[in-house]
Amino acid sequence: MKKTLQCAFFLAGMASLPATAHVGYGGRDFGTFDNTYTTSTRIDQAVTGNYGWMDGTDADYGDSHKLRAYRFTLLESANINLTFEQATSQVTDHRGNISTSHLGLLPGFSLYQGLAHIAPMKADHDSANISLSNRPVNAEGSFRALTDWSIGNDPGDLNGTSVPASLSFFKYIGHAYDGSGFGSDGAPDGKVSHTFMNLAAGDYSVFVGGADYFAQDIANPNLQSKYGVTGTLIAGAVPEPETYAMLLAGLALMGTALRRRLPRNTV
Secondary structure (H helix, E strand, O other): OHHHHHHHHOOOOOOOOOOOOEOOOOOOEEEEEOOOOEEEEEEEEEEEOOOHHHHOOOOOOEOHHHOEEEEEEEOOOEEEEEEEEEEOOEEEOOOOOEEEOEOOOOEEEEEEEOOOOOOOOOOOEOOOHHHHOOOOOOOOOOEOOOOOEEEEOOOEEEOOEEEOOOEEEEEEEEEEEOOOOOOOOOOOOOEEEEEEEEEOOEEEEEEEEEOOHHHHOOOOOOOOOEEEEEEEEEEEOOOOHHHHHHHHHHHHHHHHHHHHHOOOOOO
16 A cells, blocks of 8 residues: 555655754643543644645655654553544744644644654754664655654753764554545545554554645645644543453343343234
């Protein structure tokens, strides 16, 4: 499927802006969950451009600056449903400027096991030397939408001790994207949802961006527009096999009891 998507959405002459941003989870941590039914929603987020996720499906990788990273932690195995949809958001940039994002996002996302570096470690970014040395020359960035990938940080200092640069690794779990093309959800309505069954305990990252490959045309007046997105996670229990057996046995007993209580027809 990876090759099919890459071929279907490759278009000569498309260009992305240089990768400059750092990967972080600020305001996008869904939380920590066990197998109890729980919901978590994150609002007032936005992505730059309407193509960042889809750009990660082609041969020259994608710019992580065009996505937003979310995270969550599972204490035990659970079913996880993820939904991302277009929204108007109050977005604050790194200078503290507040603006309202656009509607119109065609969201796509990929789920990975693993986390990017978080404080006090330096944040990962596409233009770090270690990132550049671990991807093909002339790639647009490090992001891969349909397979495992890695991105790294710069050397740092932790309490007076030098810390070398290192890579963060993301193990691909699955993806979903809004649209009408091959592999999409079939309904380009600004919303996409997918359930991942029986995820193991651990840390997870979700990278979200636009799924309109053609929106990266440099002639697009909305090339750098901010598109609002709301994300929702629903965690639910994963029943054990014996739980299913007990449930079926209980239903059978209820059926038997009900039949015994029904009055018999008399002639």
